[in-house]
Amino acid sequence: MEEKEAFDGEGMLQAQAEIWKYMYQFADSMALKSAVELRIADIIHSHGSPITLSQIAAGIIDSPSPDITCLARIMRLLVRRKIFTVTPQSDGGEALYGPTHMSRWLLHGAELSLAPMLMMENDHRALAPWHYLSNCVREGGIGFQKAHGREIWDYCSMNPEFNNIFNDxxxxxxxxxMKAIMTGYKDAFCGVGSMVDVGGGTGAAMGEIVKVHPHIKGINFDLPHVIATAPEYGGVSHVGGDMFKAIPSADAVFMxxxxxxxNDEDCVNILKNCRKAIPEKTGKVIIIDVVLNPEGDGMFDDTxxxxxxxxxxxxxxKERTELEWKKVLEEGGFPCYNIIKIAAFPSIIEAFPE
Known part of the structure; x- marks a missing residue:
């Protein structure tokens, strides 16, 4: 009787509804992925005004006979998630689908787009490690290694296609x-003569810094297989290597x-190599990373x-709270730091040897 009563009431019904919602939350990601693959945002934005479902279907590349009913069902969810808008027509004509601020982040080829990141995070190879979270609790270790037999960096070096997806x-x-950094931190680069971007990928970030601050001698530093695909940027030299062994010398290190x-031990070792790479008195490390606020209700705290x-x-x-950052920085030789908020999900952690 008590068990039956425990499942009665509005509170338990609401709780059940929430579990159902979280259970199928992956469908949001899959619907977004399909929208990017079909270039739905591009089709709608290119028209400059809201368009019908038939017009969206006609714009889908390499699809002579798209399933409009299937498309309508996907769009219905994306409209509910406010990715697109829909306006019914009073004359009974086809409803019109329009863009939103969110759909702009799904455009291909736009200067600022999250489409490549969405495609990478929803790639089957990136999703597979998530199935090993409980194994990580039971046994320790890394989900990616359990799923693929090697760490993500080794996997990228041996799989050029995934490496390109990852780099994009x-x-x-x-x-x-970088847009947020160059707006909220731009003056801090003025006194820097040289800077090394540790783990800089294909050099986009350092290229942006040097473009705005051409007096800086930029060094983009990453693993050799990453550097191998890096394009040229004026004022930036690409250097391949291992940050756990040595970091090129510069006035400042950017990460x-x-x-x-x-993990914390590895981070301390990286910071110690940073300390060796910069001037003792005037050098600094600029870390761009999340500062967790687990109880916060800020725009990116949940993310x-x-x-x-x-x-x-x-x-x-791991992502770290301010106290966890303080511990790692002190052990790595950087007892002084500032945290600077910017208009993006990470913050700037500016650290100094003294």
Whole structure:
């Protein structure tokens, strides 16, 4: 009797509804992925005004006879998620689908787009490690290694196609974050003569910094297989190597979304190499990473907690609270730091040897 009563009432019904919602939340990602693959945002935005479902279907590339009923059902969910708008016609004609601020982040080829990141995170190879979270609890270890038999960096080096997808994803988020950095932190680069971007990928971030601050001698530093695909940027030299062994010398070290990939011990070792690479008195490290606020209700606080689980799945690293950052920085030789908020999900952690 007590068990039956426990499942009665509005509270339990609401709780059941919430579990159903979370159970199928992956469908949101899959619907977004399909929208990117079909270039729905591009089709709608290119018209300059809302268009019908038939017009969207006609714009889908390599599809002579698209299933409009299937498309309508996907669009219905995306409209509910406010990715697109829909306006019924009073004369009984086809409803018109329009863009939103969110759909602009799904455009291909746009300067600022999250489409490459969305495609990478929803690639079957990136999703497979998520199925190993409970194994990570039971046994420790990294989800990606359990799923694929090797760490993500080794996997990328041996799989050029996935490596390109990964690099495109990192490049698109770099552009978004760099726009926020160049707006909210631009003056801090003025006194820097040389800078090395550790784990800089294909060099997009350093290229942006040097373009705005041409007095800076830029060094883009990453693993050799990453550097091999890097395009040329004026004022930037590409250097292949291993940050756990040595980091090229410069006035400042820049690390965007690198430290979160590694455990505390590895981060301390990276910071010690940073300390060796910069001048003792005037050098600094500029870390672009999440500062977790687990109880916060800020715009990106919830995403930070999800990203922390992504680190378990993909890299074995972690997102950190301010107290956790303080501990790592002090052990790495950087007892002084400032945290600077910017208009993006990570923050700037400016660290100094003294």
């Amino acid at each position: 994803a990192m490049g698109c988020t770099a552009r978004i974050t 965007k979304r690198i430290m979160h990939d590694w 930070g907690l999800v990203l922390d689980l992504l680190m378990i799945a993909h890299t074995g690293g």
